[in-house]
Amino acid sequence: xxxxxxxxxxxxxxxxxxxxxxxxxxxxxxxxxxxxxxxxxxxxxxxxxxxxxxxxxxxxxxxxxxxxxxxxxxxxxxxxxxxxxxxxxxxxxxxxxxxxxxxxxxxxxxxxxxxxxxxxxxxxxxxxxxxxxxxxxxxxxxxxxxxxxxxxxxxxxxxxxxxxxxxxxxxxxxxxxxxxxxxxxxxxxxxxxxxxxxxxxxxxxxxxxxxxxxxxxxxxxxxxxxxxxxxxxxxxxxxxxxxxxxxxxxxxxx
Numbered sequence: 001x002x003x004x005x006x007x008x009x010x011x012x013x014x015x016x017x018x019x020x021x022x023x024x025x026x027x028x029x030x031x032x033x034x035x036x037x038x039x040x041x042x043x044x045x046x047x048x049x050x051x052x053x054x055x056x057x058x059x060x061x062x063x064x065x066x067x068x069x070x071x072x073x074x075x076x077x078x079x080x081x082x083x084x085x086x087x088x089x090x091x092x093x094x095x096x097x098x099x100x101x102x103x104x105x106x107x108x109x110x111x112x113x114x115x116x117x118x119x120x121x122x123x124x125x126x127x128x129x130x131x132x133x134x135x136x137x138x139x140x141x142x143x144x145x146x147x148x149x150x151x152x153x154x155x156x157x158x159x160x161x162x163x164x165x166x167x168x169x170x171x172x173x174x175x176x177x178x179x180x181x182x183x184x185x186x187x188x189x190x191x192x193x194x195x196x197x198x199x200x201x202x203x204x205x206x207x208x209x210x211x212x213x214x215x216x217x218x219x220x221x222x223x224x225x226x227x228x229x230x231x232x233x234x235x236x237x238x239x240x241x242x243x244x245x246x247x248x249x250x251x252x253x254x
Contacts, residue, residue: 112142118165146174166216173227
């Protein structure tokens, strides 16, 4: 192992290092340092080791042909989206430079729509909103409305994703109608049930205080529930350290 270390030290090409912030420089300055005599003693110990081989013990450029599936060793180039995600500063900059998108409430001046929006100022864009389908020819606007928008994928494909608000007690049925209608294979809940001062609430909780603010209604059942003629059943729950994975089975009730 020491031979490997010496090899990399000898072949390392000097590069210019960016300046550290003040707090980083302070932390580095507190690291233990060698006196000249200690360094010369340590250097002599290194010289007493065996000579470094001309061929390194491990060379990344070697043609490795393991018996395993070669696909598992294929390294794909990092794409633009992945490289952005690896850079916190660039990602935050891009986020703050994205223009705000507030829809004029006059676009949805229909009776009862307020009850289907979690926040008054966060409304779906009219050009890409999801419209719930209905077989009722006399259905009004409210029966087709849900606060959700189609989104393009990072490859440009249309309607690759759907972004929607955390369901409220009034919109859980609409949420599952949309999941069934759009054949959504995966639901990703990117908010916590409890977040800061906003707390999630079960679908049928005790009557909460009037001033209580909830982040997201627990739209999933403990076992089985029926919404708008759609049966939602929990098949399996996988509990991890930082998240829960639920596998659902959906079918139309007959």
